[in-house]
Every structure is written in C-alpha cells, then in structure tokens.
Amino acid sequence: DVKVTQSSRYLVKRTGEKVFLECVQDMDHENMFWYRQDPGLGLRLIYFSYDVKMKEKGDIPEGYSVSREKKERFSLILESASTNQTSMYLCASSATTGVGGYTFGSGTRLTVV
Amino acid sequence: GNSVTQMEGPVTLSEEAFLTINCTYTATGYPSLFWYVQYPGEGLQLLLKATKADDKGSNKGFEATYRKETTSFHLEKGSVQVSDSAVYFCALSDQGGGADGLTFGKGTHLIIQP
Numbered sequence: 160d161v162k163v164t165q166s167s168r169y170l171v172k173r174t175g176e177k178v179f180l181e182c183v184q185d186m187d188h189e190n191m192f193w194y195r196q197d198p199g200l201g202l203r204l205i206y207f208s209y210d211v212k213m214k215e216k217g218d219i220p221e222g223y224s225v226s227r228e229k230k231e232r233f234s235l236i237l238e239s240a241s242t243n244q245t246s247m248y249l250c251a252s253s254a255t256t257g258v259g260g261y262t263f264g265s266g267t268r269l270t271v272v
Numbered sequence: 273g274n275s276v277t278q279m280e281g282p283v284t285l286s287e288e289a290f291l292t293i294n295c296t297y298t299a300t301g302y303p304s305l306f307w308y309v310q311y312p313g314e315g316l317q318l319l320l321k322a323t324k325a326d327d328k329g330s331n332k333g334f335e336a337t338y339r340k341e342t343t344s345f346h347l348e349k350g351s352v353q354v355s356d357s358a359v360y361f362c363a364l365s366d367q368g369g370g371a372d373g374l375t376f377g378k379g380t381h382l383i384i385q386p
Contacts, residue, residue, distance in 0.1 A: 163315075192373055199280075199378065200378065201361070201376050201377060201378035201379050202316075202361070202376040202379075204373040204374075207373050217373055249315055249316065251316075260306055260308075260318040260321050261308075261316075261318065261374060262318075263308075263315035263316040263317070264315050265313075265314055265315045266314070266315045
C-alpha cells in the first residue's frame, strides 16, 4: 500500500525552538508539498518541491523553510517557532504525469507553547 | 488567481438522507477537479476526481459532475451513513500533475445522525 509518512502525529515545542517536520513517500513521486490546516481557513500551501533540491514558495512561506535532499523526503523547518505556528501540518505528494491527485500523510499536530 | 468556494457547515443530516455539498470554482484554463475527505484525526484522502467538462467522478456512492458552464463540481450521495461523517474538501489543479499545488476550499463538516 503506497503511502506518505509523517514522522510525528503530535509535537509540543517551545517558542524560539527550531523545529523539523519530516515527510517520506514511497511512490517515487516528483512533487511534494507542505500545507497547514487551521479552523476556518482550510488548507494553505506553505512550500512545494517538484524535484530534488528544488523548492518553491506557496501562499504562506514566512517563518518556514524546506529541504529536499532526496526524492522521497521533504522536510519542513520552523527556524524559530512561534505560537501562531500552532497548527496541523499536512504533507502530500503527487506524480507529474497523469492526474492522479495527491496522496496525503496523516498530519502532524504541532503545538508551540 | 484560482479559488474554490464551498459551503462550510456544519451540515447535519439524518442517516439515509440525500446529500449535496456545493462547490464552485474560479480558474484560468481547464482545471482538474477533486473531492477529498478527512476523517477525524486523519489526513486527507482522495474521494473522486474529474479532469474535463461533463466528466463524472464517483466512488463509495458519492458522485460529482464537472460543469464548466456553471463552474461547479457539487458532491452528491443518495443515502448517507453515519460513517460518512467527516470534513469534505473541494479542490482544483490547473496543471495535470498539480506540480504547483492544489487550491482547496475551506472544507465542509458533515455530521450524520443515526
């Protein structure tokens, strides 16, 4: 069964900490994405990557960075966590060819205190 | 830019009722359209999709038809079950593989009562 795996379901971090959220996919997909999900705001795209070492800003990149050193892994980095980054973070991947839709991970609920 | 508008809910129905969740979109060109479902505590799962006008996507008793003339992709089910309780997201991609990300609606919370 193909999947997207996010390393943590729940995380609690302190303000100012550097936070790493990891995502791994086993489908050999070219494209990977990070979204955050907040009540009343839906899903908002933070960053995406269409190839190894490539990254593009989404709609809300401020306060975040990403790393994609290998095709299967896409990391989201909060350089200095703040309370307004408390959210559910969703990773997804897709293939460039065809219209297969996206495969999502189960999400990481991050709380910054 | 692209946008998706859907009723936010919560939508509360009794078991075996007919379901419609409206979705309209704004996009350049000819987007692909999707419905995703999120069960409590989980990530999103693709429910169905349509890639061109008049296509009908269907899965698990749910259906949606790509209506270019009304820029709509309404989700329907003839008889809902308690297990259908979830949040439903309408989304679009204006590239085939969606390399630049999907645009999502804000989600519709559906509650089915026994």
